[in-house]
Amino acid sequence: MDDDHVKFLLPTHKSAKQIDGNKIIVQATDGEDCPVKITRQYLHLRDSLFPGHPNLFTRKDSAIPTRQWFIRRLRHYFPKDVAGHSLRSGGATHYALLGYSWDAVQTLGRWTSEAFRLYIRKHPLFFSALLTKKQTTPLNSV
Known part of the structure; x- marks a missing residue:
């Protein structure tokens, strides 16, 4: 450390x-x-x-x-729609909002596919940033 x-x-x-x-x-x-x-x-x-x-x-x-111990605590302290996978998609969204590249987000989250992009694009702040950026950059290059 x-x-x-x-x-x-x-x-x-x-x-x-x-x-x-x-x-x-x-x-x-x-x-x-x-x-x-x-x-x-x-x-x-x-x-x-x-x-x-x-x-x-x-x-x-x-x-x-254990993993089971952690998941039980997660379910106790957070709403029912928050699960272990929520942490990964939330992390991907966090780094995307900070401006990290797609490759960096994929590596940081240990995503083996590009599925993380689906979670990020659902986030309202990221969607708003995409709309703002669209005025100067094509959407598919973001």
Whole structure:
């Protein structure tokens, strides 16, 4: 972890259990919701409760959170129409609104197809930006 980013390895994910994992890099932002700042706070709390715990994430009983555990919490705290996949499509929309290229959005979200474009184009802010941009740029080049 540096001042400007957090980097960690996810050993597996549901669609590619045999792959060596995914390197995740999260950039710092300004403001109270900076992911680097929040991660530092989390690590301080985790280390004070579980000194020497070998895993990045832990539950309050020191067990490793499973996908099912995470999805149950997601369903508890968010509306029923928010699911695990919502996080990926939301991430794709976030980076598109920041102006990242299609290739960068696809890579960051580990999308193997161009399906992420369908989620982004449904977002009202992105649609508005497309309409505004249409005046100077053909829509299919965005």
